[in-house]
Structures are given as structure tokens and as C-alpha cells.
Amino acid sequence: MIFLNLLLAGGLLAASAPLIVHILHQRKLKRIDWGAMRFLRDMLTRRRKRLRIEHWLLLLLRTLALILLAVALMRPQLPMSQEQAISADFSRQGAVAAVLLIDDSATSAVGTDSARLEQLKEIALAYIDGLEVGDEVSIITRSALGKTLPPPLYDLRAAREMVSNLEPSDVAGDHPALLSAGMDQLIRHLNPQRELVLISDGARTGWRQDDRSGWANVQRRLREAGSERRARPQLLVLQPELPGAEDVAITAVSMQRNLLPVGSEANLRIQLAHFGERDPGNLRLRVEAGEHGERKVYDEDLPLERGEQREVVVPISFNEAGAHPVTVAIVGARDDNPRNDSYAMVVEAFEQLPVLVVEGRSGSGLSGSGAFVALALQPDDEARDAVSQAFAVTRIHVDDMASHPLEDYRCIVLADVGVLESAALSRLERAVFAGAGLLTAFAPDSDIAYVNRFLAREGQGVLPTPLGSMGDAANGPVSAAIALPGHPSLIGLRDAGDRGLNGAEVSRWLRIDDGGLSDVTIPLRWTNGDAALVLRRRGLGNSALLTTSVDLRHSRLPLVEGWAPLLRNIVSELASPIRPPRNLHPGNRLTIVADGSVQAVDPQGEELLLDEGVWEERRVLQSAPLTQVGLYHVQGAGESAQYFALASEADAWDPRIASDTAIEQQLAGLQAMRLRDTQQVQALAGEPRQSGRELWPWLIVLCVLVLLIEGAVAARGSLASQGGRS
Structure with a gap:
């Protein structure tokens, strides 16, 4: 009742x-x-x-x-009994409260004569035409998730206008997230007949076949909604019949490493894919640097076969420090979605970074507890390459730390230090919390009680976490294993492949005691599951902990092929100043640290509205969540231009339609009704409403x-x- x-x-x-x-x-x-x-x-x-x-x-x-x-x-x-409603597949009992969930994701832009979104809008309008005076409707698009949603509409003409004005976005489809947002919006509706209407182009990306937890959450919420005083919402899936797509796409672009020294080369990795049955034809791949493509980096034929996915590696370098816009484009693509034929990103080039290595056992050359750190960052003159020239390494003993100018260094490495003088500890804390990076590597026989009391301070000190007990190789030595493959500190291991950490056997190490800290990152672990590399933001700086020594007493890590690229990327990640990211994804905000007024322009040349906000305890200017991919230009009075790039996720552009079997598997247990064209929707609207007995x-x-x-x-x-x- x-x-x-x-x-x-x-x-x-x-x-x-x-x-x-x-x-x-x-x-x-x-x-x-x-x-x-x-x-x-x-x-x-x-x-x-x-x-x-x-x-x-x-x-x-x-x-x-x-x-x-x-x-x-x-x-x-x-109301009608559940048996009656299910046997009839669909029934309306009284005034309707409808939430239209429209998938305006990146695949909705696909189309030869018109975008898929136009057909989605047509079937959505047919549904709205079947509503009556007194019905209420909300319209939620994939690109609007995360924003404040408007209240339900009783004005059906306004609802039609909202649907008619929709445009494709560049976000990746996500039907579980859309349905969850629809359940939240239904709470704001008053009419008894509740309907969730998912309007999809059927692309595989949106159906999220691997997101089991997301679909389980939707099923649970629908089941719980049916146990309330109001009837369970009815789920409609409107998916028009759509033809296959012919598309050539740049799905992702990444750098070989996060540090690009001035004058040195790094590999730009470009992921390409062809979707469809036709031969893609004659294509060229072009890479340009500069806001207007002032410098041609690469311009070659692109031999891409039908249905092929491949990677193209392009070397790139810059002679000046700063943030440089880079544009990758496919030339000659005659496909159904030109929006993914180009990709913008921002590459940052650095001048030489000063690094201070503080040793518990001092020495020169290969002697001293920080010898292998200094050698990896700054080899001798014969072994130096362009990357290692980006580091200027200074080695001192821990006793000299209190009088040394720590503020002159972008990163400080503590290599098997013992006890720090109170003055040295105080200066170290000020440097890290003001923005310097810190890498700490204790020997396993370090004084854990001292470290936890003065350096960790229950998670409030300069270390990422307090230390736990000591681990040893009673059951055999452990070796390093990558836990977060995409983390910036591990990018340098990509070229080395499986060889990068082979042979990195460790006989003794320190465990951590994070105490439930939620902002700890562990990109590297030992093969027994203990943390090997721990990172955490400390104030305006970054702090990292390597849980074994960086000499050869307890670890062979400094001898493996991946040691130098691993350490260089860790140090460069720590040394990079904490500032808003330059490479963004749809839904992110443009965040600018500026003292005066600035002007921000989107890829179409339109000015962006910026509001005051707070980022990392700093006052900043921020835009609304961004949805348009491309290059954003920011100019302040008397300052050089800043560049930001917005790019879609790697899986956003796959236009392939999910099979009926796959869709039915996702909808199993949701009691959904699927309609494939406007005629079916109109026929549904023509059915008389069955009111329950009052x-x-x-x-x-x-x-x-x-x-x-x-x-x-x-x-x-x-x-x-x-x-x-x-």
C-alpha cells in the first residue's frame, strides 16, 4: 500500500x-x-x-x-501486484516521475551524416512526448555527473528544449554511474510512478562490463527502493539501432619519464587504434610543439591496418625550460569521428636540479652510504648522458647538515643516517613543508624508536609513515615488484621491461606502520607484500621512504638495470614543485596560481570564467569542470603564457557496439525493459495508465x-x- x-x-x-x-x-x-x-x-x-x-x-x-x-x-x-507488473513488462500507475539518463559521452559524436547523439535525442523526445500534464522529469547527462543537478521539471516544453540543445562531450561513458546518479535524483521527485530511463548508443565503454561493483550497487539500490513505501522504480533502456563506425583514433599519449631535462630526448608514446571494417587509407602522423605548431617534431606516413592497434614512439626534446604545448594529429583520416584525430598535452622541461645527499657514513666515489644514489643521479664524466646532466649532486655527512643551506636544494636524500641534531631536524622539516622533496633510506638496523619519535611523529613528521618491525630473509630473500605501473616514479622502468628489477634481492628491510593513513601511496612492494617504496605529501613538499638500505649490505637493488631510471624518476617526482597539474581529464578544473588577474581561453578561443578558490592551502583561480578536449591558454599581466591540456581517457573513444548478450548480462536482475526505436516508445506512451485502487x-x-x-x-x-x- x-x-x-x-x-x-x-x-x-x-x-x-x-x-x-x-x-x-x-x-x-x-x-x-x-x-x-x-x-x-x-x-x-x-x-x-x-x-x-x-x-x-x-x-x-x-x-x-x-x-x-x-x-x-x-x-x-x-498498487498492482509485482506479478501483474512483471507479466505486463511495463505499467504506469498515476503521475510519472521520470529521470532521463542520456549518454552524451565521446562515442555519441560518432556518425557519418549525423552524430549518434542526434538519434539519442530523437528517442528521448519521443519519450517526453508520451508524458502528460502533471508529470515531472529530470534530465541528467554523462558529462553533467559531478555537477549540481537542477530540480525536476514540470514544464515538458522546457525539458524538450534541454534535450534538443545537447551536444556530444569528450568524457568516457559510464552507465553504472549514470544510473546511480538517477537514483539520487529520484529522491527529489514527488509523483508515485518512478521511472529511470537510460538512453544509450550501446558503446562498449558505457556498459562497463568489468565494473562488477558498480552494477552490483545499482542492483542493490533498485532492490532497496522497491522495499520503501513507494513502488520500485521501473527501468527503461532506450537504445536505437545504430550502424557500425569507421574511426581512426589517438587513444593516449604518454611520456617515457616525468622529468625531461633541457636539451635531452625523451620518448613520446602515441597509442593509435582503428575501428571498423574499411581500410583506413593513406594516413600521416604529425607531432608539433608550440601553441600554434611552430616546431615540427615528427611528420611521417602512418601505416595502420584495418582493426589494428599500435604504438608509435617519437623522440622529443626542448632547448628551453618551462611548460611546452605538444599536439599530435592524424592527417588524412576520413572517419566518422574527427574529434579524436588530435591530442594535446603539455611537456615540462627542467633546468638542472640541485640534489643534496646526506650520508650516515661519509665517503667519496663508491664509498659512503649514499654512493650508489650519487652515482645513479650523476655518473662520472664518461658515463654521463643528457638525463643525468639534469642533476647536480652534493654529498655531505649528517654532522654537517645543521649548518648546510638546505633551502638551496630541490630534493634531499637521507642515506642511512642515524641521529639528527635538533637544529638539523628543525631545518629539514621547514624545507620539506615549504616545498622541497625528501627521500629517506634507513638501514634495517636503524633505531626505529628514535625514527618514529622524532622523524615520523605518528604521521605528523617529515616521513611518510612511522616504521614497524624489521623483516628478514628467514624464508629466503625478497625482490621488488611493481604495485602501481602507471605511477610517475616508475615510468623510467618501462623501457627496461621485466629486466628492470630482476635480481633486486633484499635480505633485510623495514616494515611500515601507516596507522590507517588514507593519503599514502605505495607504488613498489617486495614480493612478500611488504611496502618497498612509500610516498606521501607533507605540507607543500613530497616525502618518500625506501624501506631498505641504498648500499650493498642488505640489498642488491643498486646493482640492477632499473636502479638508475627508478631513482631518477623518484627524485624528479619529489623535486618537482607542487603546483596544479597541466595535463587534465574531462571533469577536472583549470587551476591557476596567480597574484593578479589572468585571462584563460579554451580551445575554441572563448574566454573561460575563473572564480577564486583554494588549492593546497593556496588561494587560486579555478574554472568550472572542463569537458572540451584541447589546449587551454592562460595569460597574466606581465607574465609568460601558461598552457594546460585536456584529453579524454584512453577508453573513451571505442565506438564498437556491445553485443545484446553482453548488455543482457549487465541488466540481469534489474528488471529492465529495452526499446530499440521511437515507434516502440510511442506505442508504450499510448498504453492507458493503470492506476492502483484508491x-x-x-x-x-x-x-x-x-x-x-x-x-x-x-x-x-x-x-x-x-x-x-x-
Whole structure:
């Protein structure tokens, strides 16, 4: 049973009125002995019992009448049974509360004559045309997730206009997220007939076949919604029949490493894919540097076969420090989606980075506890390459740390240090929290109690986490294993492949005790599962902990092929100043650290509106969440230009349609109804609405009958009372 006017439930309190009146008007009798009354005592006792029964009967009838009236005003309704609704596949009972979930993701831009989104809009409008006056509707698009949603609309003409004005976005499809947002929006609707309407182009990306937890959450929420006082929402999937797509796409572009020294080369890795049945034809791949492509980096034929996915590696370098815009484009593609034929990113080139290596055991050359760190960052003159020239390494003993100018270094490495002087510790904390990077490598026999008390301080010190117990190779040595392949500190291991960490055996190491810290990152682990490399933001700086020594006493890590690229990327990641990212994804905000006014321009040349905000405890200027891929230009008064790039996720551009079997598997248990064209939607709208049986007329009749009975009982009691007095 459901109640259409549940807000009037407070009327049930009126049922207590007869009882309250009874309590307030109870007679207070005074007992007086009178000799003549003893002859009437037996008769009065019998009469008193009858009057008490009649009195309580009247009280019950009056209370029942008020309850029936209050429940009738709440308009109770008996809906159709679940068996009837399921057998009919779809039924509408009363006014509709509809939430339209429209997939305007990147694949909706695909199309030869018109984009897929146009067909999605057509079928959405057919659904809206089937609504009636008094129905309410909300419209949620994939690109709007994460934004504040407007309240439901009763103006169907305004809803049609919103749908007609939709344009494709560059975000990746995500149907579980859309359905979850729709469930949240349904809470704001009042009408009893709740409908979730998913309007999809059927692309594999949106159906998220690997997102089991997301689909399980949708199924759970739909099931729980059916157990409330309102009926379970009905799920409609509107997916028009769409032809296959012919598309050549740049799916992703990444750098070989996150540090690009001025004058040195790094590999730009470009992921390309062809979707469709036709031969892609003659293509060229072009890479340009500069906002307007002032420098041609690469311009070669692109031999791409039908259905092929491949990677092209392009070397790139810059002669000046700073953030440089880079554009990758496919030339000659005659496909159904030109939006993914280009890709923009920003590459940052650095001047030489000063690094301070603090040693617990000092030395020169290969002696000293920090020797292998210095050798990896800055080899001798014969072994130096362009990358190693980006580091200027200074080695000192820990006793000299208190008097050394720590503020002159972008990264500080503590190599098997023991006890720090209080002045040195204080200066180290100031340097790290002001923005310097810190890499710490303790020997396993370090004083754990001292480290936790003064350097970790229960997660409030300069170390990422406190230390735990010592681990040893009682069951054999452990080796390093990558836990987060995409982390910037591990990018340099990509070229080395499986050889990068082979042979990195460790006999003793330190465990960590993170105490549930939520902002800890562990990109590298030992093969037994213990943390090998731990990173955490500390103030405006980054801090990293390597849980074994960086000499050869307990570890062979400094001898493996991947040691130098691993250490260089860790140090460059720590040394990079903490600032808003330059390479963004749809939904991110443009964040600018600026003292004065700036002007931001989007890829179409339109000015962006910037509002004041806070980022990492700094006052910044921020845009609204971005959805348009391409290069963004920011110019401040008297300052050089800044560049930001927005690119879609790697899986956003796959236009292939999911099979009916795959879709049915995702919808299993959701009791969804699928419609494939506007005619089916129009036929559905033409079905008469089946209202549940409202009970309020019967309750009114019962209320009148109860009042008649109450009147008869009261009249009988009154006549009996008059007869007794006469």
C-alpha cells in the first residue's frame, strides 16, 4: 500500500482527541453515606456496569471515526501486484516521475551524416512526448555527473528544449554511474510512478562490463527502493539501432619519464587504434610543439591496418625550460569521428636540479652510504648522458647538515643516517613543508624508536609513515615488484621491461606502520607484500621512504638495470614543485596560481570564467569542470603564457557496439525493459495508465457508518438515562 498524500499523516494525532476529552471531563464523585440508598445499591451497580460498557464503546467508535477520516485524507492506494507488473513488462500507475539518463559521452559524436547523439535525442523526445500534464522529469547527462543537478521539471516544453540543445562531450561513458546518479535524483521527485530511463548508443565503454561493483550497487539500490513505501522504480533502456563506425583514433599519449631535462630526448608514446571494417587509407602522423605548431617534431606516413592497434614512439626534446604545448594529429583520416584525430598535452622541461645527499657514513666515489644514489643521479664524466646532466649532486655527512643551506636544494636524500641534531631536524622539516622533496633510506638496523619519535611523529613528521618491525630473509630473500605501473616514479622502468628489477634481492628491510593513513601511496612492494617504496605529501613538499638500505649490505637493488631510471624518476617526482597539474581529464578544473588577474581561453578561443578558490592551502583561480578536449591558454599581466591540456581517457573513444548478450548480462536482475526505436516508445506512451485502487472512498463510507453507529449508541444511552430518572 502507498499513500499519495503522506504529508497529511499528522492528522492521525486527532484520533487522540476523544481520549483527551474523556480524561479532562471525568467526574469527581464525592461519597456520602445515605441510609435510604442502601435499598438501591444492587440496582445501581447493574446500571453502572452497563453505562461503563456504553461509554467505552462510544470512545472507541469516535476514535475509529477520526482514524478513518485521517487515513482517507492520506489517499491510500493499493498498487498492482509485482506479478501483474512483471507479466505486463511495463505499467504506469498515476503521475510519472521520470529521470532521463542520456549518454552524451565521446562515442555519441560518432556518425557519418549525423552524430549518434542526434538519434539519442530523437528517442528521448519521443519519450517526453508520451508524458502528460502533471508529470515531472529530470534530465541528467554523462558529462553533467559531478555537477549540481537542477530540480525536476514540470514544464515538458522546457525539458524538450534541454534535450534538443545537447551536444556530444569528450568524457568516457559510464552507465553504472549514470544510473546511480538517477537514483539520487529520484529522491527529489514527488509523483508515485518512478521511472529511470537510460538512453544509450550501446558503446562498449558505457556498459562497463568489468565494473562488477558498480552494477552490483545499482542492483542493490533498485532492490532497496522497491522495499520503501513507494513502488520500485521501473527501468527503461532506450537504445536505437545504430550502424557500425569507421574511426581512426589517438587513444593516449604518454611520456617515457616525468622529468625531461633541457636539451635531452625523451620518448613520446602515441597509442593509435582503428575501428571498423574499411581500410583506413593513406594516413600521416604529425607531432608539433608550440601553441600554434611552430616546431615540427615528427611528420611521417602512418601505416595502420584495418582493426589494428599500435604504438608509435617519437623522440622529443626542448632547448628551453618551462611548460611546452605538444599536439599530435592524424592527417588524412576520413572517419566518422574527427574529434579524436588530435591530442594535446603539455611537456615540462627542467633546468638542472640541485640534489643534496646526506650520508650516515661519509665517503667519496663508491664509498659512503649514499654512493650508489650519487652515482645513479650523476655518473662520472664518461658515463654521463643528457638525463643525468639534469642533476647536480652534493654529498655531505649528517654532522654537517645543521649548518648546510638546505633551502638551496630541490630534493634531499637521507642515506642511512642515524641521529639528527635538533637544529638539523628543525631545518629539514621547514624545507620539506615549504616545498622541497625528501627521500629517506634507513638501514634495517636503524633505531626505529628514535625514527618514529622524532622523524615520523605518528604521521605528523617529515616521513611518510612511522616504521614497524624489521623483516628478514628467514624464508629466503625478497625482490621488488611493481604495485602501481602507471605511477610517475616508475615510468623510467618501462623501457627496461621485466629486466628492470630482476635480481633486486633484499635480505633485510623495514616494515611500515601507516596507522590507517588514507593519503599514502605505495607504488613498489617486495614480493612478500611488504611496502618497498612509500610516498606521501607533507605540507607543500613530497616525502618518500625506501624501506631498505641504498648500499650493498642488505640489498642488491643498486646493482640492477632499473636502479638508475627508478631513482631518477623518484627524485624528479619529489623535486618537482607542487603546483596544479597541466595535463587534465574531462571533469577536472583549470587551476591557476596567480597574484593578479589572468585571462584563460579554451580551445575554441572563448574566454573561460575563473572564480577564486583554494588549492593546497593556496588561494587560486579555478574554472568550472572542463569537458572540451584541447589546449587551454592562460595569460597574466606581465607574465609568460601558461598552457594546460585536456584529453579524454584512453577508453573513451571505442565506438564498437556491445553485443545484446553482453548488455543482457549487465541488466540481469534489474528488471529492465529495452526499446530499440521511437515507434516502440510511442506505442508504450499510448498504453492507458493503470492506476492502483484508491481506498479513500471506502474509508469515508466506513467513517459515516461508524458515526451512525455512534449516534445510535449515544441515543440509546440517552433514552435509557431519561427512563431511569422518570
